[in-house]
Amino acid sequence: MTEVIGVPRPRIDAPEKVTGATRYAADGWVHGLLHARLVLSTEAHALIRAIDVEAARAVPGVVAVLTAADLPTATDASDRTAEPLAREEVVFAGQPIAIVVAETEAAAEDGAELVAVELEPLDVVVDVEAAMAPGAPLARRPSEGAGGDLESIHAGVDHGEEDEPAEPLSANVLGRVRRSAGDVAAAFAASAAVVEGTFRTPWVYQAYLEPQTATAWQEPNGTLVVSTSTQGSFVTRSELARAFGLPEDRIRVVAEPLGGAFGGKFALIEPLAAGAALALGRPVRLALTRTEDFLSMNPVSAQVTHLRIGALEDGTLTGLEARMIVDRGANAGWGLEGITSSLVAGPYRWQAHDVVGYGVLTNRFTFGAYRGPGAPAAAFALETLLDELAAALGLDPIELRLRNAVVEGDVAISGTPYATIGAVEVLERIREHPLWAARHELPEGEGVGIAVGHWPGGNEPAAAVCRVDKDGTMTIVTSAVDMSGVSTGFAAIAAATFGLEPEKVRVVLADTASGPYAGASGGSKVTYTVGTAVLRAAAAAREKLLAAASEELEIAPDDLEVVDGVVRAVGAPDRSLTVAEIASKALRFGGRYEPIEGHGGSAQTSGAPSVAAHLAHVRVDRETGEVVVLRHVVAQDVGRALNPALVEGQMRGGVAQGVGWALYEELAHDEHGRLLTTSFMEYAIPNAERVPEIETLIVEVPAPDGPFGAKGIGEAPVVGAPAAIVNAVAAATGARLRELPMTPARVWSALHEQTR
C-alpha cells in the first residue's frame, strides 16, 4: 500500500511552475484587452480641487481617463473597496486618484504622467503617538465610512471589549480594546522581579514577488468576470457586489495561481479593474508596477508596545501590563489592536493582566494583513522581556518559558480556553538542540537567542467535491486559493481517505460560479477547514464506490477495502475490482450505479493553535553594527505533517521573513508622509546570502479535529523569529534593541551607548 500521509512529495503544481506553463494573473490572453495605469496622490492628506485629464486623453492609444465620478460605485462608504478612487479627500500619499486606460501599457503610462491633479494640502498626521493626543490634527475628516467584511478572515481571536478611555484621546483613535483580569498592581508587588520596555516595529511590506494584478470584463450576458491575484474568491465577489451594487450571481471571480500574497491580496486591486471595465464596457487589466504596489497597497501596521511583566522567585509569571498602539494608517474600518492585544500574552499563563490596545489613524497607507498580523510585534516585546526576566531571576530562559507554557484547557487572555497546543513540546525539543548547550562556548561577538511565537489559527465553513472518472483518477474541487501548497495537501488527504495513489488525484481550484464554498486563504485555516471538507468528500465518494463494488463482488461493504485503486475483499485480495472498472460501470448509458462522487463540508468550531520555538545564532560586528544570522533552528507543533516537505517549506519561509523583520525591512516616510522606500532598491527583502541555513524540527501534537491530526501552520513560524534574533544579539553583545529592524546604525548606536 502506498504510504501517503507523512511522506514528502513534490507539489502537484511543480511541473507547471518549473516550465513556465503556469498562467498568473498577468499572463492570460483576453480579446480586446485594455491596460490601465494609476495616477497616485503625491500628498498624504489633501482635498482634490481639480483633475485635468485633457492632455492625457490626447495621448495616442489612451482610451479614457477615469476619476471617482466615472466609476459606477454604489455606496458612500469610504473604505478602499467602496472608494477605489479618492472622491474628495486624499488620506495617504499613494492613494489612487485616477485610472488611465489605453491600448498598451506604455500609452497608459504616458497618459498617467500627464494627468494634472490639483490638491489642497491638509494637516498631515505621520506620528502615531502624537496623533493620539487631544487636539492633534485629524488624519481624515469624520464620516460614517466603515464597511466591508475583511476583518474576520484573518484569525480566530475575539476582539476584546470596547474600552472607556481613562485618558483624553483625539478622534484619530478609532479602536480601543481592553483585556483585564485580576489585580495587576498586586501581582507586580508580589513579584521577585519586574521588567518593562517600549518596543517599536515599522510598517512592513508583504513583498509578494507578483505585484497585485486583476483583469475584469463583462460577458455578453452582463456577468462581470474578474480574473485576479487574490487570496479569496468569494470574499472578493461579496466586496465587489457591495462596491458596485451588483447581485452576487452577476459576478464571477476567478482566483488565478498566486505569485505570493502573505495576507496582502484582499479586494484592493479588483475594484479598480472592475470599475474601469464596467465604466468602459471593455476588458481592462491593471497589473501594478512594483512602485505602484509599494505606494498604493496595504502593508502591515507599525506598532508601539509598552510592556511590563513580572515573575516570582521560582519563575512563575505574575502580571502582564501592556499599552499597545497600532498605526492603522488611514484605515477607518478595523485595526489589528484586537489581535495583537490578545497575542501579547504569548502561549503562557498569567496570574493577572491588563492590556489595552489602540487603533490610531494616520496618513500612512491603509494597513493590511501580513503573515501573523500583529503577532511578530507582540512576540518581539514579550519574548525580549522574558529573557530579561530570566536574567534578573538567574533562571534559564527556556526553563522560565517551560514553567509557564500553556497546555490544553488553560485560558488565554482572550477568554478562550486553549485547544491542544504543543508549547511545552516545542520548548523541550529546542532545549535538546546542541546549539543551545553550546551557547556559552561561542567566539567573541556571537550569540544564541531563543524565542517562541504562536498563532491561534482560524475557522470558516467550507465544502469540497470529490469525483472519480472512468480511468480511475480522482478530481477534488474546492474554491480555496492555493497560497502555500494546500492543493498538494488536499491530494494527500483525498488519496489516503479513499485508497488511491496520490499521483492519481488532481485538484481543481474552481471559481465562484462553479465551486463549492471556501473562505479566503489566510489565518492558517485552509488545511484545517477545507482539508476536512476534502476528507469528508473523499469518504462520501468511497461509500459510493463500496456500494457498487459490493453488488458487483457480492461481498458486504464492511468486508471490502480499497488499496492503491483496487477494491478487494479483506483477507481475500484475489476477489477484487479496480476503481476504474467500478467507475466505468457507473459512468455509462444504462449504468446501474450512482457516479462515484462525494460532497463534504466542514464547520470547525474547535481551535487548532500552532506554536514554534526558535534558536537564532548570530554574529555582530562591533565596528559596523552589522548583524549576520549564521544559523537558525525552528521547532514547530504542526499537528500532523501531511507532507513534511511542504511543512518544512512553510517553516523556512516564515523564518526567512522573520530575518527580514529583524534586520532589514522598514517602510519609511518623510515628515510630509511621502513614502521613501518605493522599490526593492530602498526596501531590502533578504536575498540568498542573507538567509542562513534553517534547521527544521517538526513536532507533531495532533489536532483532534484536523484531517489526520493536521492544523494550520503558515503563520506561526514567522512570529517568534525576529525576537529570537533580537535575543541572540543581546546574548552576543549585551545590547538590547527596542526597535526593529536592527539596522547597522541602530546596533552600532546601541553598542556605543553601552560602552560610553
Add this chain to the structure above:
Amino acid sequence: MPERIQLVVNGEPRTLEVEPRTLLVHALRDGLGLTGAHVGCDTSQCGACTVLVEGRAVKSCTLLALQAEGAEVTTIEGLAPAGELHPVQQAFVEHHGLQCGFCTPGMILTTLDLLSRDPDPDEAAIRHALRGNLCRCTGYQPIVESVRAAAEALS
C-alpha cells in the same frame, strides 16, 4: 515608430515589431506569449524576468528589445521539449525548490548560467550566484539544495 527586429528564441527565428522603448521582457511576453518570464519589479532587483541571452543569464527588463537584435534567447519554455523536464527543472521539482513559483523560471535560468561556468559550485557560490534573484516563499535553502542536486545530475 515601431521597428522590426529579428532574434532566435528557443531555437526558432522570430521577427517582432517593437517600439524603441520596449523592454525585452515585454517583447517576449506580449509579442511572443512567453509568459514564463515574469515582471516582479521595475528596478532590476528581483530577477523574475531572467532569460538566457547568448547563454548568459540576463534580467530581461534591463535590455531593450532592440538590443537583443540577432541574439539567441532562451526562456524557461525552451529548456526542454514539451512534456519533458531539463535536469535543472527536475531538480527543482524533486527538491522542493519552489512554492508560489513566480521566481522559479528566473532561479532555474540563473542556475543554468552558474553551472555553465562552475559545474560543481559549493553552497556559498550558489547563494552568491542567486543573490540577484529574490524569493519570498522558500527561505532559499530548498533552492540551494535543488541547484546542488542539478549540478550532480549534470556531472
